[in-house]
Structures are given as structure tokens and as C-alpha cells.
Amino acid sequence: MDSQVEEIKQKIDIVSLINEYVALKKSGRNYKAVCPFHSEKTPSFMVSPELGIFKCFGCGKAGDIFAFIKEIEKVEFGEALKILAKKAGIILKEFKPREDQKQIDDLFKMNSIACSFYQKLLNETAGKKALSYLKARGVTAHSIDEFSLGYSERDGNRLLSYLKKEGFNDSLIEKAGLAIYSEDRGEFFDRFRGRIMFPIKDLQGKVVGFTGRILGDGEPKYLNSPDSLIFHKSQILYGLDLAKNFVKKEGFAILVEGNLDLISSWQVGVKNITAPLGTSMAEGQVRFLKKITDSVLISFDADLAGDVAVRRGIELAEKEGLSVKVIKLKYGKDPDECIKKNPLLWKKSVAEATPIYDYYIESAVQKYGKDSGEAKKRIGEEVLPQLAKISDSLMKAHYLQKLASTLGFSEEVVSAALKKYLSKDLRIVEPALQVNSSLLKTNQVELVEKYLLSLILQGEFIPENLKKEFFKDKDLQEIFSLALEFKHENKNFVLKRFPSKIPPELKETFDQLILTEVGEIVEDEIKLKKEVGLCLKRLIELSIRSKLKILSSQIKEAEGKQEVERLEELKNKFRSLSGRLVSLNL
Numbered sequence: 001m002d003s004q005v006e007e008i009k010q011k012i013d014i015v016s017l018i019n020e021y022v023a024l025k026k027s028g029r030n031y032k033a034v035c036p037f038h039s040e041k042t043p044s045f046m047v048s049p050e051l052g053i054f055k056c057f058g059c060g061k062a063g064d065i066f067a068f069i070k071e072i073e074k075v076e077f078g079e080a081l082k083i084l085a086k087k088a089g090i091i092l093k094e095f096k097p098r099e100d101q102k103q104i105d106d107l108f109k110m111n112s113i114a115c116s117f118y119q120k121l122l123n124e125t126a127g128k129k130a131l132s133y134l135k136a137r138g139v140t141a142h143s144i145d146e147f148s149l150g151y152s153e154r155d156g157n158r159l160l161s162y163l164k165k166e167g168f169n170d171s172l173i174e175k176a177g178l179a180i181y182s183e184d185r186g187e188f189f190d191r192f193r194g195r196i197m198f199p200i201k202d203l204q205g206k207v208v209g210f211t212g213r214i215l216g217d218g219e220p221k222y223l224n225s226p227d228s229l230i231f232h233k234s235q236i237l238y239g240l241d242l243a244k245n246f247v248k249k250e251g252f253a254i255l256v257e258g259n260l261d262l263i264s265s266w267q268v269g270v271k272n273i274t275a276p277l278g279t280s281m282a283e284g285q286v287r288f289l290k291k292i293t294d295s296v297l298i299s300f301d302a303d304l305a306g307d308v309a310v311r312r313g314i315e316l317a318e319k320e321g322l323s324v325k326v327i328k329l330k331y332g333k334d335p336d337e338c339i340k341k342n343p344l345l346w347k348k349s350v351a352e353a354t355p356i357y358d359y360y361i362e363s364a365v366q367k368y369g370k371d372s373g374e375a376k377k378r379i380g381e382e383v384l385p386q387l388a389k390i391s392d393s394l395m396k397a398h399y400l401q402k403l404a405s406t407l408g409f410s411e412e413v414v415s416a417a418l419k420k421y422l423s424k425d426l427r428i429v430e431p432a433l434q435v436n437s438s439l440l441k442t443n444q445v446e447l448v449e450k451y452l453l454s455l456i457l458q459g460e461f462i463p464e465n466l467k468k469e470f471f472k473d474k475d476l477q478e479i480f481s482l483a484l485e486f487k488h489e490n491k492n493f494v495l496k497r498f499p500s501k502i503p504p505e506l507k508e509t510f511d512q513l514i515l516t517e518v519g520e521i522v523e524d525e526i527k528l529k530k531e532v533g534l535c536l537k538r539l540i541e542l543s544i545r546s547k548l549k550i551l552s553s554q555i556k557e558a559e560g561k562q563e564v565e566r567l568e569e570l571k572n573k574f575r576s577l578s579g580r581l582v583s584l585n586l
């Protein structure tokens with residue numbers, strides 16, 4: 001199998017592969033892009049075609065084509081292997097399952113058993129109160145069945161002992177998030193107790209975890225399974241296994257806050273609906289949804305305009321290219337209330353959902369009014385930062401126009417305010433930059449050394465007269481001397497063939513050097529040589545300056561002790577070093 005992995009690596013060009021997901025731009029020998037794995041404005045995601053690797057200098061994600069596919073498609077290695085083999089046109093020999101495949105199978109099995117167990121309990125005496133609560137909330141027997149709702153008993157470890165009888169051990173049950181260990185009692189017991197159980201299923205309908213809603217009083221009101229090998233809370237949405245076909249059919253998904261809102265809506269026939277597990281959307285959840293639709297309508301209980309978490313969810317959704325609209329309820333504080341009043345009101349609310357930017361403007365006007373100067377100022381402060389984020393220029397113009405006419409200003413006034421906001425916004429970033437530059441000072445030698453070695457390697461220009469001792473950092477020293485050796489053995493330094501010489505412990509440092517952005521400079525020999533020269537000078541300068549610093553404190557000391565001879569000697573050294581500094585001609 002290893003040889004097949006290598007074969008796939010040979011056949012697939014990492015640049016064209018990644019280009020299918022993000023637009024890569026050439027930068028020197030490498031390519032760069034805005035990182036697909038974290039939110040950023042300036043690109044720090046680098047790809048090296050020669051080494052077949054990528055690295056994001058922002059979030060640290062790095063690796064080869066397999067790592068990239070695993071990360072971007074959210075799949076395990078086996079799946080990534082299949083995807084890439086298909087692209088490469090290679091038929092895989094039998095694929096040995098991963099070590100933890102057995103554990104994954106066990107977790108699925110346990111969750112499925114637990115689900116049936118909770119379902120059964122709901123219909124026994126123990127679940128009587130839970131069942132009547134659900135009925136009082138208007139959940140029909142059919143829905144209870146369809147959503148596999150259940151109940152977990154208030155005290156004890158009934159599920160735990162049941163699972164043990166089925167042959168699972170404590171530690172595995174804990175891993176599934178179904179049991180927890182009590183230090184006090186020195187034993188395991190059921191994690192979910194006295195809760196209405198909502199099983200969370202993947203798109204194939206397999207149970208991966210649970211949300212338990214407390215029956216009666218108690219904290220927390222909602223409890224989710226902890227993350228496990230098969231459950232990642234931030235990457236899954238409740239109910240989408242059932243809703244997915246309806247979402248595809250309608251062309252959009254409705255996002256509500258609570259599981260009961262969802263079931264309520266489902267019961268009145270609005271079935272293209274899902275819920276995040278908690279109030280705000282996570283990046284992984286947006287991607288999960290993106291697999292099915294490009295359009296989302298959001299209905300949250302909270303006052304959207306004031307809720308940072310909800311706004312962040314919206315921003316994430318937009319960043320992923322989803323079109324976002326907001327549902328304003330025609331009645332009540334949540335969809336469930338609205339539906340109880342009249343299902344038609346809910347359907348109407350959905351049909352009349354407002355595009356998100358219209359919503360921002362309208363909700364700000366509602367909040368502040370728009371007659372006084374003060375109100376207009378506050379509306380501007382609230383809405384402009386949102387409009388500033390619109391990347392499409394026509395759309396941005398449209399909303400600037402709308403804001404202007406809402407406030408009774410000319411468009412120029414609003415555009416000028418936006419510009420002012422943007423420049424202010426930049427000023428806020430500045431202190432952070434200052435912190436960085438002071439950091440730069442303390443590590444300057446290391447930084448210049450790394451930059452120099454990046455230039456040398458990427459430019460395939462190894463200066464003969466440079467001694468490896470020139471590098472203070474031992475790892476850099478080692479990599480440089482390996483490069484020099486390679487050049488002597490092969491007459492030429494060829495980056496593409498060099499990586500095999502790098503021992504494993506230096507690999508990370510080496511990859512980083514190759515992926516560091518040095519730009520076009522490496523393609524122009526004259527510029528490259530000049531830049532290398534400047535780096536060398538800079539390093540000499542830094543070394544002299546640090547010696548001068550030591551000398552000047554020694555001089556002070558000698559002055560204090562009135563050591564005349566030593567003082568003279570130190571001053572001479574100081575003068576000669578200063579002279580060298582001047583002669584560097586910086």
C-alpha cells in the first residue's frame with residue numbers, strides 16, 4: 001500500500017489539486033492563497049510544487065496531498081486515499097483499515113444501542129413524565145418515532161450496565177460519551193440522567209451522539225455528547241439526516257435554534273430545516289451544510305443584531321459563499337411559539353425572509369429611530385462595519401445606496417463614512433503590529449538567518465564562501481552544510497532532489513524554509529545575489545551591534561571601578577568595531 005501512496009503522490013500535482021479548492025497565485029517558486037482552513041485577509045497559505053507540500057503560516061495546518069484532502073473534505077485517511085486514487089486513475093489494492101477502525105465501529109454500535117435503550121425507556125413507567133412533557137409541547141407520537149426521541153433515567157447507571165452486558169468496557173463507554181467517571185464515588189455512571197434524549201445522526205442516519213434536554217429544573221438545560229472519534233459537535237447539524245432531501249428540493253435550509261422548534265416546523269410540513277447544537281454556527285457546520293445547499297435562512301430567538309455569536313455564524317456562512325437571509329417571526333419569540341399560534345404565520349415568515357444586509361439596516365433603524373443626528377450616527381456605526389465586509393462591489397454599492405437613502409444622505413456622504421471607518425479599523429490593528437515588531441527585534445538574528453537560508457535554498461544559489469558557522473542556529477547550520485555537501489557531490493544544487501537528504505528531525509524546519517514566501521526575487525539571479533548580500537551584511541551588523549552592547553556595559557563597569565588600563569583596551573575595541581560597522585556601508 002505504501003508504494004501506492006507514493007505512486008499517487010507522483011501522479012497528482014499538488015498545485016492543480018489545491019487549485020480546485022482555492023485559487024493559487026504564483027509567488028516565486030511557490031504558490032500562495034488565502035487559507036481555506038482559517039479566516040484571513042492576506043494569504044499565508046503556501047504550496048510547494050517541488051516538495052508536494054502545503055503549509056499555512058497563520059493556522060499551522062500543513063502536510064501533503066493526503067493531509068490536504070483529509071482536512072478539506074473532513075475525511076479520514078482511508079477516504080482521502082480513495083479520493084486521490086480515483087483522481088490519479090489508480091486502482092487500490094486491498095486497503096487495510098486503520099487501527100482505530102474497530103473502535104469506530106464499536107462507537108457506532110454503542111450509540112445505536114443507547115438510542116434504542118433510551119427510546120424504550122420513554123415508553124416505560126420511568127419515561128412517563130418525559131412523554132407527557134413532549135405531548136404537552138405538541139410533539140406527536142409519529143415525530144417521537146421519526147426523530148427517535150428517548151429518555152434517560154434520573155439516577156443510576158442503567159445504560160452503563162446494559163452496555164457492559166452487551167460486551168463493552170467502561171473505558172470505551174466513556175469514550176462514546178455515554179458514561180463519566182466520578183472521582184468521589186470511584187466509579188463510572190451514566191452521563192445522561194433525567195433527560196429527554198435527541199439522538200444526533202450523521203447524513204447516513206447513523207447515531208453519532210446525543211443532546212439531552214433536562215426534564216424539569218437542573219443545569220445544564222441542554223447537554224451534548226462530548227466529541228469522540230465519530231462525533232464532532234462543531235461539524236454536524238441536528239436533523240439534517242432527515243431534512244437533507246427537503247433542503248435539496250427547496251433549494252435552501254432553514255436554521256433554527258432549538259430541537260423542538262425544528263420538530264414543530266417539521267410537523268407542519270416545513271421540513272427543509274436544521275439546528276446547530278448550541279446557539280452559534282461553527283465553521284465546520286457551515287461546511288457541512290454547504291455540501292447540500294448554497295442558501296440558508298436563519299431564525300434565531302435571540303435579538304440577532306446584538307448577538308455576537310449569531311453574527312459570527314452569519315459571517316462564517318457568507319465567507320463560505322452561502323447566501324444568508326434572516327427570518328423575522330410574524331408572531332412570538334421563537335418558531336415553536338409562532339407555529340403554535342398559526343402554522344401559516346410561520347410559513348409566511350419563511351417566505352418573507354429578508355436578505356441579511358437589509359436586515360442589518362432595518363434592525364438598526366428600528367433600534368435607534370432615524371430622525372436625530374445622534375440616531376443616524378449610531379446606525380452608521382452599527383451598519384457600516386457590516387457593509388464593509390461585502391466583497392462583491394456591485395452588492396456593496398447597492399447597500400451603500402440603500403443606507404444613504406434610508407438616512408436621507410447622499411451616497412458620497414455614506415461612502416466617505418465607510419472610508420473613514422475602514423481607516424479607523426486599520427488603526428485598531430496597529431498596536432498589535434507594534435508588539436510584533438518588538439518581538440522581531442529580539443529574534444532578529446534568527447529571522448534574518450531563516451530568511452537568508454530560504455533565499456539560498458529556494459533560489460538554488462549556495463554561496464561557496466559562506467561558512468556554516470555563520471548560522472548561529474544549529475538546525476539551520478546543519479541544513480546549510482547538507483546543501484553545501486549536496487552541491488559538491490552533484491556539481492549543482494537542485495532543490496527538487498535535495499529533500500531526501502534531510503533527516504527526519506530537521507524536516508519540519510526545512511519544509512518551513514521552502515514554504516516561506518520570498519517572492520519573485522528567487523527567479524532573478526542578480527536580484528537574488530544582491531538580496532543574499534544584504535542579508536549577510538545585516539547579520540554581520542547585528543552581530544557587531546550585540547558585541548558593542550556588551551562592550552558598552554563593560555566600559556561602564558570599568559569606569560565605575562576606575563580600571564584605567566582595561567578601560568583603554570575596551571574603548572579601543574569599541575572604536576574598531578564601530579569602524580567596521582561604518583565600513584559595512586549600511
Ligand SMILES: [Zn+2]
Nearest residue numbers: 035038056059
Ligand atoms: Zn490557515
